[in-house]
Amino acid sequence: MADNENTSEPLIRIENLYKVFGSNPANAMKLVRAGKSKSEVLAECGHTVGLKDINLSINRGEIFVIMGLSGSGKSTMIRHFNRLIEPTEGRIFVEDVDVMQLDKAALQDFRRHKMSMVFQHFGLMPHRTVVDNVAYGLQIQGVDKSERQKKALEWLNTVGLEGYENQYPNQLSGGQQQRVGLARALCTDAEILLMDEAFSALDPLIRSGMQDQLIDLQQKLHKTIIFITHDLDEALRIGDRIAILRDGLLVQQGTPDEILLNPADDYVEDFVKDVNRARALTVETVMHPPACRITADTIEEALKQMRRSKEDYGYLIQDDQYQGVITQESLEEANRDDSVSELSEAVLDEADAPAIQTEALIEAVIPETLNSDIPLPVVDADGQLQGELSRENLAEVLAEHHAAGQKDDGEEPKPEPEEQPAKVS
Amino acid sequence: MSDKSWLTEIPQLDRSELRDIRKYLDGAYRDFSREYGDLIESFFDPLLSFLIWFEKLLLGTPWWLVIVVIAFLSYMAGRSWKLAAGVVVSFLLIGYFGMWDNTMRTLSIITVCTLLAIGIGIPIGIAMARSDRVQSIVTPTLDIMQTMPAFVYLIPVVMLLGIGKIPGVIAVIIYAIPPVIRLTNLGIRLVNKEVLEAATAYGASSSQRLFGVQLPLAMPTIMAGVNQTIMMALAMVVIASMIGVKGLGQPVLQSITNQYFTLGLLNGLAIVALAIIFDRVSQSYAKRTQAHLGGRDNG
Numbered sequence: 268m269a270d271n272e273n274t275s276e277p278l279i280r281i282e283n284l285y286k287v288f289g290s291n292p293a294n295a296m297k298l299v300r301a302g303k304s305k306s307e308v309l310a311e312c313g314h315t316v317g318l319k320d321i322n323l324s325i326n327r328g329e330i331f332v333i334m335g336l337s338g339s340g341k342s343t344m345i346r347h348f349n350r351l352i353e354p355t356e357g358r359i360f361v362e363d364v365d366v367m368q369l370d371k372a373a374l375q376d377f378r379r380h381k382m383s384m385v386f387q388h389f390g391l392m393p394h395r396t397v398v399d400n401v402a403y404g405l406q407i408q409g410v411d412k413s414e415r416q417k418k419a420l421e422w423l424n425t426v427g428l429e430g431y432e433n434q435y436p437n438q439l440s441g442g443q444q445q446r447v448g449l450a451r452a453l454c455t456d457a458e459i460l461l462m463d464e465a466f467s468a469l470d471p472l473i474r475s476g477m478q479d480q481l482i483d484l485q486q487k488l489h490k491t492i493i494f495i496t497h498d499l500d501e502a503l504r505i506g507d508r509i510a511i512l513r514d515g516l517l518v519q520q521g522t523p524d525e526i527l528l529n530p531a532d533d534y535v536e537d538f539v540k541d542v543n544r545a546r547a548l549t550v551e552t553v554m555h556p557p558a559c560r561i562t563a564d565t566i567e568e569a570l571k572q573m574r575r576s577k578e579d580y581g582y583l584i585q586d587d588q589y590q591g592v593i594t595q596e597s598l599e600e601a602n603r604d605d606s607v608s609e610l611s612e613a614v615l616d617e618a619d620a621p622a623i624q625t626e627a628l629i630e631a632v633i634p635e636t637l638n639s640d641i642p643l644p645v646v647d648a649d650g651q652l653q654g655e656l657s658r659e660n661l662a663e664v665l666a667e668h669h670a671a672g673q674k675d676d677g678e679e680p681k682p683e684p685e686e687q688p689a690k691v692s
Numbered sequence: 693m694s695d696k697s698w699l700t701e702i703p704q705l706d707r708s709e710l711r712d713i714r715k716y717l718d719g720a721y722r723d724f725s726r727e728y729g730d731l732i733e734s735f736f737d738p739l740l741s742f743l744i745w746f747e748k749l750l751l752g753t754p755w756w757l758v759i760v761v762i763a764f765l766s767y768m769a770g771r772s773w774k775l776a777a778g779v780v781v782s783f784l785l786i787g788y789f790g791m792w793d794n795t796m797r798t799l800s801i802i803t804v805c806t807l808l809a810i811g812i813g814i815p816i817g818i819a820m821a822r823s824d825r826v827q828s829i830v831t832p833t834l835d836i837m838q839t840m841p842a843f844v845y846l847i848p849v850v851m852l853l854g855i856g857k858i859p860g861v862i863a864v865i866i867y868a869i870p871p872v873i874r875l876t877n878l879g880i881r882l883v884n885k886e887v888l889e890a891a892t893a894y895g896a897s898s899s900q901r902l903f904g905v906q907l908p909l910a911m912p913t914i915m916a917g918v919n920q921t922i923m924m925a926l927a928m929v930v931i932a933s934m935i936g937v938k939g940l941g942q943p944v945l946q947s948i949t950n951q952y953f954t955l956g957l958l959n960g961l962a963i964v965a966l967a968i969i970f971d972r973v974s975q976s977y978a979k980r981t982q983a984h985l986g987g988r989d990n991g
Contacts, residue, residue, distance in 0.1 A: 349893055379895030390890030394908045394982075404894040455894070 277324040278491050279348065279459070284321040284357030286343055286515075289314030292355045305514045317343040318515045321357070330485060330492045332506035334499060340515040341495045345463050348493060349382045350374060361459070379408050383452035387464035389444045391436040397447050398423065398432035404455035415454075422450040426480070442473035449481075453488070460492045467496065478505055499538045503527070503547045511535055524552040543630075544665060550632060551625040553664045554645045554654035557582050561593060566610050570598050580641040582652050583614060589652040592620035592644060622646045625653050629661065636661050725852045736858045743804055743857050750796040758796070759783050766969070770976030778972075782965040791940065791962045798929055798939035799966065805861055805925045809869045810918055817876025817914075818902065827877065834870040842867055842931050850935055860937030868924040875917025879910030915978035919971060926967045940966075 287295045287308075295314035298307070305316045318340045325331045335341045346352040347359060350366060359366040361381060369377055383404060384390075391400050398419045399406075405415035423432055426446040436444055445465060452460055466474045482505055485492065496502050502509050503523040510520035511534075519531035527547055530536040559581035563569035573581055579595040591614035601613040622644045623632045636643055642657035705713075750758065759780055767776040786795050820827045845866060849859045883906050891905045907914075933941025940959045947956030 351889060351893060375895045375897060377895075378893060382893070384890065384893040386886050386890055388886050390884075390886040392887055392890075392905060392909075403891075407891075407894050407896050407900060451894075461893075 276327045278327040278362060279323070279325040279493075280358075280360040281321055281323040281347070282358045282360075284318055284347060284359070285355045286317035286340070286347070286352065287314050287355045288317055296355060316515050318347075318354075321517050323510060323517070323520070325491060325493065326508075327491055328489045329507040330494055330505050332494045332496060332502040332509045333512060334496050334502045334509060335512035336497055338514070339512040341497075341512050342463055343515075344512065345461050345493060345495050348459070348461055349378050349384065379404065379455070381457055382459040382461055383455050383457040384461040384463065385445070385448045385452045385465040387468055389436070389441075389448045389468075391444055391447055391451075393436055395435075396432065397428065397434050397436065397439070400436060400447055401450045401454050403451055404457075408455070419450070419454055422454045423447075425453070425484070426450045441469050442477065445469060445477060446480075449477075449484075453484075458491060460490045462492060462494045464495050464497070466501065467498070474501070481505060499542055500547070503542065511538070524548060528552065545630040545633065546628060548629050548664065549625065550623055550627050550629060550645055550656055551653070553629065553660065554625070554656045555642075555660060557644070557652055557655045558642070560584050560652070564610065566598060566602050566608070566613060569593065569610055569613070570595075570602060573598060582644050582655070583610070584652060587651075589622070589644065589646055589650055590614060591617070591622075592641065594641065620644070623656065624648070629664070632656065633661065721848065721851065725848075729852050733853055733858070736853070739804075739861070740856075740858050743801065743861070746804060747797055747800040750800050751793060755787055755792060762969075766973045769973045769980075771980060772976060775972055775976060779969050782969060786962050786965060789958055789962075791943075791959060794938070794940045794943065794959070795962055795966065798926075798941070798963070801857065801861065801864070801932075801937060801939060802922070802925050802929070802966070802970075805864045805868065806918075806922050808861070809865050809872055809921050809925065812865070813869045813872035813917070813921065814876050814914065817873045817917075818880065818907075820873065820877040821880035821906075830873065830877075834873060837866050838870050842928065846931075846935060855936035857937060859935050860932040863935065864925050864928045864932055867928045868921045871920035871924065872914070872917040875920070876910065876914050879913030879917075880906045882913065883909045912978065912982050915974065915982075919974050919978075922970045922974065923967055926963055926970070929963055 285296065285299065287299065289295055289312070291312070292314065295308055295312050295316070298311060299316055299319060303311070305319075308314055308316050321344065323331075333341050333344055343352055347354055348361075348366075350359075350369075354367070357367075361377075364377075366374075366377065392403065395403070398416060401419035401422055402410075402415040405418060410418075420429075420432060423429060426449055428443060428446050428450065431439065431443065436447065439447065445468075448465070452462075466477050469477060478501060481492075494502075494505060503526075506523055508520060508522055509526050511518050511526070511531075513534050519526060519535050521529075526535065527539055527542065527544065530539045558578045559573065559576040561569050561572050561581040561583045562585070563572055563583075564585070569581075569583070573579070573593075573595050581593055583590040583593050590611065593610075593613050594615065597613045597615060601607045601610075607613070620639055620641060620643060621635055623635060623646070625645055625647045632643070636656055636658055639658075642655040642660065644652055645654040645656055647653050762783065763776045763780050766779045767773070770776075783795075786792060816830060820830050842863060846859070846863055849862050853859045853862075887909065888901065888905055891901050896904065929937075929939060929941040930944050931941070933939065933945050940963050943959040944956050944963075946952065947959070
């Protein structure tokens with residue numbers, strides 16, 4: 268997951284977007300604005316509300332995941348970015364260009380150079396070879412044959428399909444076909460990548476391989492990716508930020524941790540309760556601030572500082588560097604022993620109180636945390652002390668999840684992560 | 693009590709009124725054909741001279757050269773020696789039983805009709821696929837063309853253009869064109885939505901979509917339509933012979949009126965042989981060129 272500090276510049280903005288399907292959307296919009304729900308509008312005038320008052324801003328270089336169940340409007344949503352579907356109302360900006368104002372030729376040009384798209388069922392052309400499929404975007408742009416073939420071959424190598432260039436799509440497996448789809452999208456060098464349930468039609472194992480590949484590629488390419496999925500695990504895994512859609516309404520958007528720890532409503536909570544938190548959360552999001560920092564130079568001074576705090580342990584910091592864990596017991600022992608004069612000798616063995624990384628997943632640190640009597644120190648990549656993680660702490664985070672799961676059972680039907688109905692092929 | 697109640701007899705026009713309507717319509721059409729018949733006929737002159745030229749070409753070429761050319765074409769289409777050998781044997785038999793000239797005449801008119809039907813039908817099918825309104829107009833028209841007995845639309849054509857090759861071609865095309873139109877429309881409409889969406893998403897213009905995606909993917913269906921069109925054109929040969937189109941149809945017509953069973957059978961078999969040749973050649977061509985759509989790589 269990329270850090271957000273240097274990627275906070277908004278690239279895409281969506282303002283007050285509405286989509287109503289039916290023969291007379293203007294009429295239905297009156298009802299929508301009057302505050303009627305999706306089912307009420309459907310009952311009153313037979314129009315389906317696809318999207319309702321969507322406001323989003325997507326930053327340059329981030330993976331923005333839009334997630335929801337079938338019928339939540341997520342596939343409709345993604346088709347608005349390149350106007351495969353025209354909104355009933357609302358504005359879409361990409362780098363301050365109002366996409367809604369583009370005429371036919373400008374829109375074609377925008378689609379050729381600004382955005383590319385990966386489809387759930389791949390959308391490959393069965394009558395073209397793999398390399399011709401990858402080069403399709405360039406062909407449409409009018410790039411000459413030798414140049415586009417060369418570039419397509421490079422991208423095929425990048426996604427790991429060298430040697431398949433003269434095959435036809437039907438000769439490849441699903442995962443390979445989607446790699447072709449990905450290479451085709453990357454081949455145009457478009458800045459924005461739209462991925463419509465790109466991995467949903469693949470087997471779980473292949474899917475996670477593709478997710479890894481996407482994360483790897485993103486670290487090199489820094490594209491702005493809009494990713495649609497119905498699978499929260501996938502959203503948490505690859506998303507820098509996640510927006511959750513329900514019945515065409517945006518119910519929550521935020522970072523994966525925000526969604527997991529503070530679900531906005533029952534709907535989101537229903538999703539979240541099935542997630543394995545230990546695998547989804549990092550230490551950073553659940554740690555507490557360190558209870559006691561010892562900044563002394565001598566044993567006596569350290570003991571003094573320790574007595575002032577409520578705890579019988581502390582984290583030794585010298586010269587702004589984290590040194591290790593000391594306990595009251597180890598300090599007193601060192602104090603009694605005349606041969607020991609250096610404070611550093613009171614520091615516990617690394618094996619007894621290992622420092623854990625902020626970035627680590629909770630799952631990875633469960634054994635250490637449980638084996639240690641004292642809360643473990645949490646350090647960041649530079650070795651600075653950031654917080655502490657105790658057994659109780661851990662139990663609380665994992666148990667909260669369990670309790671929430673039991674409490675909600677039977678209250679509301681569990682959202683089933685079902686597949687989008689397959690498009691007619 | 694009236695002996696004609698609307699309960700027992702369906703209300704109907706007076707005989708005299710009906711006769712007036714008929715007279716009026718017939719008169720109007722006759723006036724129209726007298727007025728514009730020559731003009732319309734001259735419009736078809738280029739086609740007529742092409743038809744005559746093509747027929748003369750086939751009749752004037754030595755028989756062995758015709759067989760060699762046709763065998764070569766069918767080999768190129770299907771890349772199968774068996775098919776080419778079958779074609780050679782059929783034509784030798786046709787010649788042996790004295791039907792060579794009539795077969796050449798039929799072959800020439802069917803070839804021209806088929807090419808015209810494809811040339812007119814595919815664009816109409818494309819227009820139909822692009823617009824629901826065009827589809828809603830063309831579909832009932834095609835229904836009429838396919839169900840109206842051929843003799844009925846032969847009447848105005850003959851009134852307008854007399855008897856001969858051109859009315860024959862028109863009659864054959866009216867009868868044979870619906871399949872290619874319908875299946876072009878169907879084929880394009882059945883193209884995978886996501887593939888088409890992908891083309892749009894990458895900025896393809898509508899002609900890039902049509903020639904790069906829709907037509908290639910619809911090709912198997914369109915070829916099935918072409919095949920049907922050829923078969924139906926051959927089926928019209930006998931009816932066309934009633935309005936003066938020379939060829940295998942005329943001996944058949946002669947056999948019906950004179951009860952010559954063997955003559956009819958032989959000429960009928962020649963028509964069947966032509967049909968099978970056209971069918972096999974066009975189908976094996978389609979199969980060969982679309983092999984990878986089914987997942988095998990022959991190229």
